[in-house]
Amino acid sequence: MERLLKRLEEAEEVMKWVPSLKNNIQTLEAEAKGLSDQVDRLTGEVYNLTVQVSVLEKLCFD
Numbered sequence: 001m002e003r004l005l006k007r008l009e010e011a012e013e014v015m016k017w018v019p020s021l022k023n024n025i026q027t028l029e030a031e032a033k034g035l036s037d038q039v040d041r042l043t044g045e046v047y048n049l050t051v052q053v054s055v056l057e058k059l060c061f062d
């Protein structure tokens with residue numbers, strides 16, 4: 001019985017952390033989304049620069 005009560009107390013202690021962990025997960029998901037958006041934007045910028053370099057190369061070497 002004592003062992004079960006101890007396990008119950010431990011489980012209750014863990015359950016206290018659940019809302020905080022859920023909040024941390026949501027924060028990290030939002031940060032990951034923001035970083036993913038930045039990567040997408042930077043990928044587009046790299047593509048545009050690649051096109052500009054290609055145009056400049058044609059102008060200079062043709």
